[in-house]
Amino acid sequence: MSYSNENLTLEELQEAHALKEAEEISEILRIKIEVCIYVIVFFIGGPLNLMALSRSLRAFSRTHKAKSQILLLRITLNLADLMTLFLYVPKQIIWLITYQWYGGEFLCRACAFFSTFSFYLNSFVIACIAIDRVFGAYNISSLNAHRKAYIRCRNLLGCGWVLAFLLSLPQAVVFTTTSPYENIDFKQCATIFMIFLHEKRIEYHDPATTDIRREQIDEEAASMERWEKMYAINHFLFVFWIPCIVIIGSYIVVLLILQGHLKQDKASTSCFNFRVKSSDIMTIDETQSTTTRSPTRSTYLLQQEESFALRSSSSYDFESHNSHPTRQGSIRSRASTGGGSKFGAMAVSTIHRAKQHAKRQAALIIVAYLCIWSPYNLFTVLNLFGMPIMEELRHFLSFLNAAICVNTVVNPIIYGVFSMPHK
DSSP states (O other): OOOOOOOOOHHHHHHHHHHHHHHHHHHHHHHHHHHHHHHHHHHHHHHHHHHHHHHHHHHHHHTTTSOOHHHHHHHHHHHHHHHIIIIIHHHHHHHHHHOSOOSHHHHHHHHHHHHHHHHHHHHHHHHHHHHHHHHHHHTTTOTTHHHHHHHHHHHHHHHHHHHHHHHHHHHHHHEEEEOOOSSSOOOEEEEHHHHHHHHHHHHHHOTTOOHHHHHHHHHHHHHHHHHHHHHHHHHHIIIIIHHHHHHHHHHHHHHHHHHHHHHHHHHHHHHHHHHHHHHHTOOHHHHHTSSSOOOOHHHHHHHHHHHHHTTOTTTOOHHHHHTSOOOTTSHHHHHHSGGGHHHHHHHHHHHHHHHHHHHHHHHHHHHHHHHHHHHHHHHHHHHHTTOTTHHHHTTHHHHHHHHHTTHHHHHHHHHHHHTSOOO
16 A cells, blocks of 8 residues: 655645545535434334234243244343444434544443444344255154254354354454544544554655655565455455355254155155045954054044144154154144044144244244345445445445444334234
């Protein structure tokens, strides 16, 4: 990087001055629009997330005997959104209005840490949802999978919290307060990279600086810019791109697993038809002589309906099921009694609908995350690598950064839509 300037003519200076005034006007307009976005997000997203969190916590306390992993993921995502709304958004509003830092050294480092922490946690929770879908598809034929799912999600989220904390710690070191102008009471909360480059720029333009020293400054500035770029790349990798790869990879695996289950369902259907025909020719005496009564044709049909509703073709082995008594009170035992078949079908149907709603909710959360976060992170990568197109689109980055906070409004809306009772 070179700080040298060429001599400019009077016309070029006038053009530069006019261009600077136009940029200042557009900058003021950009700041006003950006502040409006943050204010709208704050006053809409805050109450929505507080209501969603309160509702989720009440549901979580009521279901202590069979806690839902989706509910646990929602609560954690709520907390991440609330940290974004009440820590990052107010900081951005105040900074954009005043354009300087009044909070002191501690708040500078604390806000930098918690702002980044909330974004990391948000991305890691979304990645946990995608990973949970993989295990859910893999264990789709297991009736006990939901018991392990809660423990698995709790462990995944624990790792996410720890990883988000560790990755956010450098922000508390990199950010610090600075007074860039000697004779003006003006402070900023900036990175050590920006402070270093600013100091070198001042030294470079100092008339007392020799040409040899200027060459050294260019080398030092170029080295610091490389470190700054490496730090930024590392940040964007962990805050978006690695979780994005995990999400996309997880749903590819889910599609492959479901394709395999679809083939198993077709095979189990043909095998079931053969078993039904065999059961029709059994006599009553043979049926009563067994320790546990063999299922009739209607029981077979009900069990096959349960199997299809829960996508569990392998766990319902009817022949082996006949040789083991069922636990009293279970759906299967109630269904096997003549009067309880209606209850079994209704229970399985309710479970199936609840699972479908949870899956759609998780899928919409992931889609919203990818759609809202992708533009800013994509343009940031292009900007880091100096793509020519970013010279014209650079001023859109701040809008896209503010748009990320819209995700905190979208998430509780998704909770509300898919938690309403369905008739």
